[in-house]
Amino acid sequence: MAVQTGLGEPRGPWFVSPELDPDGRGRWDVPGSEREAARRGWRRRLLSAAAVVALSTVSGAAAGTWAADRDAPGPSAASAAPVPAELVTAAEKTVPGVVSVMVGGSSGASASGSGFAIDNEQHIVTNDHILSRGGSGPVTVETSDGRRFTAEVVGREPGSDLAVLKVPASARLSALPLAKPNSTRVGEPVLAVGSPLGLAGTVTAGIVSALNRQVRIGNGRHTAVQTDASINPGNSGGPLVNARGEVVGVNTAIATIDGNGSIGIGFAIPIDQVQQTADTIIGRGG
Numbered sequence: 001m002a003v004q005t006g007l008g009e010p011r012g013p014w015f016v017s018p019e020l021d022p023d024g025r026g027r028w029d030v031p032g033s034e035r036e037a038a039r040r041g042w043r044r045r046l047l048s049a050a051a052v053v054a055l056s057t058v059s060g061a062a063a064g065t066w067a068a069d070r071d072a073p074g075p076s077a078a079s080a081a082p083v084p085a086e087l088v089t090a091a092e093k094t095v096p097g098v099v100s101v102m103v104g105g106s107s108g109a110s111a112s113g114s115g116f117a118i119d120n121e122q123h124i125v126t127n128d129h130i131l132s133r134g135g136s137g138p139v140t141v142e143t144s145d146g147r148r149f150t151a152e153v154v155g156r157e158p159g160s161d162l163a164v165l166k167v168p169a170s171a172r173l174s175a176l177p178l179a180k181p182n183s184t185r186v187g188e189p190v191l192a193v194g195s196p197l198g199l200a201g202t203v204t205a206g207i208v209s210a211l212n213r214q215v216r217i218g219n220g221r222h223t224a225v226q227t228d229a230s231i232n233p234g235n236s237g238g239p240l241v242n243a244r245g246e247v248v249g250v251n252t253a254i255a256t257i258d259g260n261g262s263i264g265i266g267f268a269i270p271i272d273q274v275q276q277t278a279d280t281i282i283g284r285g286g
Helices: 033-046 075-079 085-097 128-133 271-285
Strands: 014-016 018-020 026-028 051-055 060-063 098-104 110-117 123-126 139-142 148-157 162-166 189-194 198-200 202-217 220-227 239-242 247-257 266-270
Touching: 085 098, 085 110, 085 189, 085 202, 085 239, 098 123, 098 128, 110 128, 110 189, 123 128, 123 271, 128 148, 128 162, 148 271, 162 271, 189 247, 202 266, 220 247, 247 271, 266 271
Parallel strands: 060 198
Antiparallel strands: 014 051, 018 026, 051 247, 098 110, 098 139, 110 123, 123 162, 139 148, 148 162, 189 202, 189 239, 202 220, 220 266, 239 247, 247 266
8 A cells, every 4th residue: 555655745746748749738657768858859849848747646635625715804805715615515515425545565666646436336437557657566545534445456447547445335435426428618617626745625616718628648549638727746636617516537647847846737647537437437337
């Protein structure tokens, strides 16, 4: 089981540098010697830091909170918007169904991230890269109320970066409702829920920035939902939910500048792809 050794220490993530297409747009690719050359070239041409995509896998343990202070005097009070009531309700419904996922042992590779219950059979969806980075070691999940369970790996789908776990019925996780396919709209408010930098149960808010974003991560190309909700190492595998508390995607990657954390560009695997892949894995593995 992975052991949390502190918040914010450099335990990952794994950065992937962009190469430039002829039209100047970046595309996400795997690290290596060509990556370093491309990164140096990017800096020379643009005189700015390189944008990178991070697969986010870090452990989660303590609770996070989200609030807005409407009573404080000064300019901050004038600019602070009240938190929409529907997002507060969505957060309350979502957090009990989200878990921290810890993979590996104390003597070998270890990694962790987030996941969420997808049905009443206690199946949990997460990212496959969490299991891969953990050396395919034993898997433990921690619920929002601090209980821990050994999880069975029902199946993995590296090509879509998804995996399904299962915990005992005694976990009593609340399955999260899934958004209908093609119902997500650009500009609608969303919440990212997970365990960034060891802060389990953290909720961050934003909007859907774009749909059908083509993102190349590792050796695969994914069609992703782009969001400006803050996503950081540890959010991988957690849900992106709309104001109705429905899951619209699985948080998978972030863009950073020089590896310095979230810059408001995150990517989630669309829920229709998630549901199709999860149904296939569950049907195959039980």
